[in-house]
Amino acid sequence: MQNRKKKVVLFADVLEEDFDGVSITLNKIIASFPKDRFDLMIVTPHPPKDMSAIDFPILLCPYFKIPFQVGYRMGLPGKMEGLKESLDAFAPDVVHFTSPSLLGRYAIKYAKGKHIPVMTIYHTHYPTYLKYYMTFVGVNTIGRVINKVLAWFYKNADLTLVPTGPVRKDLLKLGIDNDKMTIWGRAINASRFHPKFKNENLFEGKIPNDHKTVLFVSRLIKEKNVSVLAEMYQLFKRKNKKITMVITGEGPERKWLEEKMPDALFTGKKTGKELSQIYASCDLFFFPSASETFGNVVLEAMASGTPVVAADACGPSDIVKDGVTGFLCEPGKLTSFYKKILTILNDDDLRTRMAKNAYDYANVKTIDNLHAELWQHYDRVIQGYSLREDNHKEEPVREVALSYCKDS
Numbered sequence: 001m002q003n004r005k006k007k008v009v010l011f012a013d014v015l016e017e018d019f020d021g022v023s024i025t026l027n028k029i030i031a032s033f034p035k036d037r038f039d040l041m042i043v044t045p046h047p048p049k050d051m052s053a054i055d056f057p058i059l060l061c062p063y064f065k066i067p068f069q070v071g072y073r074m075g076l077p078g079k080m081e082g083l084k085e086s087l088d089a090f091a092p093d094v095v096h097f098t099s100p101s102l103l104g105r106y107a108i109k110y111a112k113g114k115h116i117p118v119m120t121i122y123h124t125h126y127p128t129y130l131k132y133y134m135t136f137v138g139v140n141t142i143g144r145v146i147n148k149v150l151a152w153f154y155k156n157a158d159l160t161l162v163p164t165g166p167v168r169k170d171l172l173k174l175g176i177d178n179d180k181m182t183i184w185g186r187a188i189n190a191s192r193f194h195p196k197f198k199n200e201n202l203f204e205g206k207i208p209n210d211h212k213t214v215l216f217v218s219r220l221i222k223e224k225n226v227s228v229l230a231e232m233y234q235l236f237k238r239k240n241k242k243i244t245m246v247i248t249g250e251g252p253e254r255k256w257l258e259e260k261m262p263d264a265l266f267t268g269k270k271t272g273k274e275l276s277q278i279y280a281s282c283d284l285f286f287f288p289s290a291s292e293t294f295g296n297v298v299l300e301a302m303a304s305g306t307p308v309v310a311a312d313a314c315g316p317s318d319i320v321k322d323g324v325t326g327f328l329c330e331p332g333k334l335t336s337f338y339k340k341i342l343t344i345l346n347d348d349d350l351r352t353r354m355a356k357n358a359y360d361y362a363n364v365k366t367i368d369n370l371h372a373e374l375w376q377h378y379d380r381v382i383q384g385y386s387l388r389e390d391n392h393k394e395e396p397v398r399e400v401a402l403s404y405c406k407d408s
Contacts, residue, residue, distance in 0.1 A: 006382055007039045007090060011097040011107040013075060014046040015054075018271045020219055021296045022098065022123040028189075030054055032371045038378065041090050043083070043103065045075035059086060061103065069221075070252050077106035084110070092116060093382050098123060100153040108156045117385035119159040119377070121184065122167060151175050159381045161374075164318035184377065187370040188296075188303045188362055195305035195359060197273070198280040203246075206265055211244045212345045215282035215306070217275070217297045218289065220251030225311070228288035230260035231334050232341075237263075243345065245286075248278055279304035283351065284344055287316060290331035295319060302326075302358035307351060309340045325358040 010030075014023045027048070033040050033056070040056040045063035048054060061080050063073040077083055087110060095118045097107035104120070111118035151174040154160050160176065161184035162168045168181055207213060214232075218224045229245065236243045245264040247257065258266055270278060279285070285301035290313035298308055298316050308326035310316035322328045327340035344351050 005035075005037060005039050006093045006378065007041070008378060009087060009090065009092040009095050009107070010040060010042045011075075011077075011095065011103045012042060012044045012046075013099040013101055013103055014072065015042070015044050015048050016046055017048050017050070018269075019046070019071065024296060025121075025123065026098065028367060029371065029374065030056065032367070034375060037375060039090075041087075041092070043075075043077065043107075045073045045103070059083065074101060075103040077103055094119060094378055094385075096120065096378075097153075097157075100150050104153055108153065112156070117158040117381045118156065119161070119381050120154070120157045121161045122154070122163065122171070147174055154180075158385060159377060161377060164315050166314050166317055170314075182377070184373060185370065187367045188299050189367050192272075193276055193279060193300045193303035193362075195280050195355070197276040197304065199277045200281070202277055202281040203244075203265065207244045207246075208242070211242045212284070213244055213246050213282040214284050214286050214341060214345075215246045215248065215278065215301070216286055217248040217279070217301070218287075220247070220249050220253040220257060222253060223289070223291045225288040225290060225332070226253050226257060228332065228334065228337070229286075230257060232286070232288075232337060233261040233264055235334065235338055241342075243341075246278065246282055248275070276304065279306055282306055284309060284341060285326075286337070286341060287311065288331070288337060289316075290314065299362050303362035305355040305359045307344055307354035307358055309337060309344065321357070321361065325354055325361055 010026075012026055014020065015026055015030075016023055017027055018024060030040070030042070042054070042056055042058045043061055044058065045061040047058055047060060051058055059080070061075040061077055061083075063075050066072040066074050083106075092114075094116060095107045095111040097104035097118065097120050108118050154171060154174070154176045158180065160171070160181045162171060162181050163183070163185055165183065168178075168183060171181060172178060203213065216229055220226055229247065233245055236245070245261060246267065247261070247264055248267045248270050250269040254266065257264075267278065279301050283306075285298070285306045285308045287295065287298055287301075287308060287310040289295070290311045295310070295315040298310055298319050301308055302319070302325055308316075308320050310320050310326065310328055311331040312322075312328035313331045317328055320326045320328050327343070329336040329340055344354065
């Protein structure tokens with residue numbers, strides 16, 4: 001195996017370009033896949049719009065549309081003709097699934113049946129989503145059942161890459177073996193997000209010249225705590241603050257937000273240079289979401305030299321350095337968010353200092369370094385599984401796992 005390229009099968013639930021944070025991360029990984037070290041095959045129900053941009057075989061999986069999640073698809077690998085035969089012909093050394101879905105379940109079952117390792121990147125913190133979609137009686141019981149189902153996926157993975165320490169702690173509570181998890185963060189492309197994209201005239205004619213700008217970027221869905229945006233807007237209005245909120249993104253909650261925030265600037269979904277300019281041209285980034293496994297948008301804002309006020313939960317709590325690159329507040333505490341936002345906007349020296357600190361912090365997190373870590377994780381999980389299979393006992397693979405998990 002040392003003298004040949006290793007083979008990876010990626011079971012990806014969504015690969016449409018810029019669809020959400022997961023698809024952005026996955027497309028970055030695929031674009032930088034080292035062809036001299038690995039062969040890759042992809043199975044997905046939601047491919048990129050431009051499939052020709054990916055120079056690896058893509059197997060299209062049947063699907064149905066997920067209710068209450070506009071645009072998302074649930075893959076049905078069991079209804080996919082020839083899938084097992086295609087996988088057998090490819091002969092993977094490791095299987096990588098992205099979500100605790102039917103596609104992820106198929107990936108685990110296939111890997112176990114073929115005695116090859118299975119790994120995953122923990123992208124979405126599903127337990128926190130329950131309160132947004134299951135507010136009826138019995139949610140606690142349903143939550144326990146869902147957590148048990150989720151635990152099955154990660155207990156059956158030989159390695160789960162988690163984005164932050166707080167998320168790792170939550171998975172430990174679900175009973176996931178600490179030795180089967182390691183922290184693998186996220187990173188930005190310094191050429192895409194940078195203070196140099198600031199455009200003083202970007203909002204001319206759209207926002208009063210004497211107004212400060214508070215930016216939010218994300219899909220406009222309930223679990224991003226978008227109701228807090230509307231509450232903050234109303235608070236700015238009541239207090240007669242010269243602040244305009246800039247909302248960048250699309251989603252099912254946009255219409256409701258526009259009704260609640262008539263004087264806010266809704267830009268719609270933006271990508272490329274337009275998005276880079278929006279980040280760099282606003283005065284502050286506000287992110288009240290308490291459901292982020294990481295929070296790519298937080299790091300993008302920081303790389304753009306924009307200080308952040310965010311919920312002290314999950315991913316952002318591990319990214320934002322409180323009082324240094326921005327402020328962290330208890331999730332849902334509107335008054336606390338409001339005071340911290342004003343603290344930054346009313347103190348130009350503080351805002352300038354935080355902007356520089358945010359930029360410096362974010363630009364240490366480079367894509368190249370992050371992906372180099374991922375290739376090493378592929379190699380090591382394959383090596384570790386091989387040792388276990390060769391010796392027919394658990395201890396060697398635990399030693400290998402500990403060798404690269406202990407420092408994370």
